[in-house]
Amino acid sequence: MQKGEMYVGWSTKEEVRKRGGSGGLVTSMLAAALEKKLVDAVVVLKKINEFEAVPIITSDVNEVLNSAGSLHSVPSHFAKLIANRNLKVALPAKGCDVRGIIEQGKRNAINLDNTFIVGLNCGGSMHPVVTREMLEVMYKIKPEDVHGEEIEKGKLIFETKDGKEHAITIDELEEKGFGRRESCRYCTIKVPNNSDIACGNWGVTGDLVGKATFVEINSEKGAKLLQNAIDAGYVQVQKPDDKGIAMRGKIKGVMEELGKKWKGKIFVPIETGRLEYFRKELEHCIDCGACKTVCPTCSCGDISKCTQYHSRGDAYKMSMYHLVRFLHLADACIGCGQCSDVCPVDIPLTRLYRRFANPVQEQLKYEPGMDMQKPPYFEVKLNE
């Protein structure tokens, strides 16, 4: 097995295959890595209900096996969770998780050689509070009655406990302000080829639809993970058909185009009053620091430029904290949306950070978290 190869595979454990997002392969691969001591720990989401799960770091194989399934309303992020812990770990990772982990790696907070990243294709995630409201307002169903959910042909489908399916197109939901988080709409990473192995349901065809996972090996570590799972008897694979490979490429292309459209729609250039725009947006900031704590590309501890230059006693029109962060994240922001998610006064922070990051990253031809390229700001040379 080697980099570039693609497979369609599934878990050999019936229960895991049934509960898995597509074929339970990810879960089985993680469990096998733990069982065969490829790693000491695995990160998984411990499910509480359809709309809530909490990430845990575990060495318990059963805990891993129990975690099968995709939770689209759990916009968690794993990079900070494993940072500065010196773990030998395997974990599932949406594109933004992978990007955050790689950026932490560049800052020496994660040892990437000891981190096995199982990438998940990602069309987007939703905020659980928004999902609950959407179920009541748009679908007219009680969140508690939801039994499962899937995305098919541009529709978000909820299955209720009575076995009925309720489908609405994602376009319609998003037009009404529901659906995916804003950052997910313009996110550019749909197939995480920056991970060790990219997994998803796109490209699975025929009878296997819903029962198998499509994987693409991106690195030696990825090959090792999959081979280990096969050797351990946890996973079975076969070669994908050409139709599947083509389909996967096509959907990826369509999703990327859609992302670009959203990007154009959201980032309408601000012709005049730029400073006033940012000042207004930040006016309600209560200085909680959550946006820094949560940011997966920030690896500063308590002592950092954004906090050291800032004092709560200052009365600047825009705080030094934000000014420093806008500059500091211009090359580093991966657009994961975590800062907007946690801001207690609902400032659309990701949008603000991207206003700085989009032009800077385009001009410097640098996409953080996609590969090991050094952040350009690490290399700024000062003139004599």
Add this chain to the structure above:
Amino acid sequence: MTDNVYSTICPGCNFGCGLYIRENGALEVDFRKSSPANAGKLCRFGMSLPKIFAPIRPMVDGKETTLEEAAKEAAKRISASKGSVGFLSLGNTTSEELLAIQKIAESSLYTGMVAGLPEDTYQTLNIGIPYSEIEAAKHIVLFMDPYEQYPLIVRRLLFAKNKGAKISAVWWKDLPLADENIRPLDVSKLALSKDSLIIADYNPLSDTEQVKSVLALAKNAGARITFLKPFANSTGAYLMAKGIKQKSISQLVEDINNGAIKTLFCLESDPSALFPSETLAKLSNLIIQAGQQPSSKANIVIANEPLYKKKGTLINNEGRAQSLGCAGTDGLDALGIIAGAKFDFDTLNESVKKAIGITTVDEFTIPKYDRPAYGAIQASIKSLDTKTALVSVYNPFMWSGLADDNDFVELNQRSVQALKLMKGATVKISSNGSAIEKKFRVAPVQDNILLAGKRFGIEKGIITPVELSR
């Protein structure tokens, strides 16, 4: 290795913000995005919880001991000083523990209630309306600083504003989210209607006349009124103690000062946030049962588990009942030692649910509460009987005695110029012979008013007459 992750509620105020605490060597906060009150968002205080939950040790007279021994010693001293023991509980713990302490305290229970308010206003004062109703309001009138005091209400207010609500603030300084800023002494300029919703702060140090006057304003205009409160379970404390004899904090200060109370038992309540150290010094025994470090020096510290490890029910401002996601009952066990009886969690939990009229605790459904109208109230607006005043803006850090990064006062540009204060220098604040020097921040505050989110030690209640100089 499996992480210990606890699903819990922030003890900073009665907003009911859900979060996870992760024990990973050091404590970490993790965002519980599905939490109904806060969508996982937390204010400065919520983000500081790892500091608050620093481990504490059981102590008797400065010597470390076990939880059980500390509780036994407390029981001994309480029975030895029978007749002069007071029990203080502000509602910073589970409803189950609050029921237990009532049984111990009998008639000497001091709570966060404010003396001198008509009984028919209690329900209005203590059970707020759902946040969704705030979001749907057409005219919102604030009698507090939401940014400083109850930060998680800000996004609800902005939501209402985006939907067209007008926001009026009756406050000492201009608030960025307000369409109209009225100073407290000019409250007669405020126009209210049936569409207005007043949001005010109600806490153990609230001024009786001030509370009466906002109640009267709402009553006379036919407007709705709701209160926000400090402490994780203030609403639960009210509901659990309904119909039980309780005394106010002002009464407690009086009782300690005149020697009627010599031993004070505090359940998850820090007395130094409430009254002067001179008063505390008069006690012969201060016993604190808590899961977080009290800032008062106690003779006995009964260190039970921190809130995030407890089992039990909390009720937030909206009346929403939420279960703490953990299993700890050692607080109840310690109360059992003091009572000389064992408290059974399940029995108490049943009584809690009965008191709210529910059969299961579901955080997504707010139980129905009576919202009886209250009668006419006589109130007069007090004028400030001083030229210059320091106003303490009580926030979660102050209630829990935790230092925040705010060692400064706010005052306006005109005052800075009049006093010829230098940029980056300090302002001298004197009151009754004592003087302090503080850094200052220029803000759109009323003339001759200083605002502070921290106690400096010269305060005489919420409003302190002061003199300023360079």
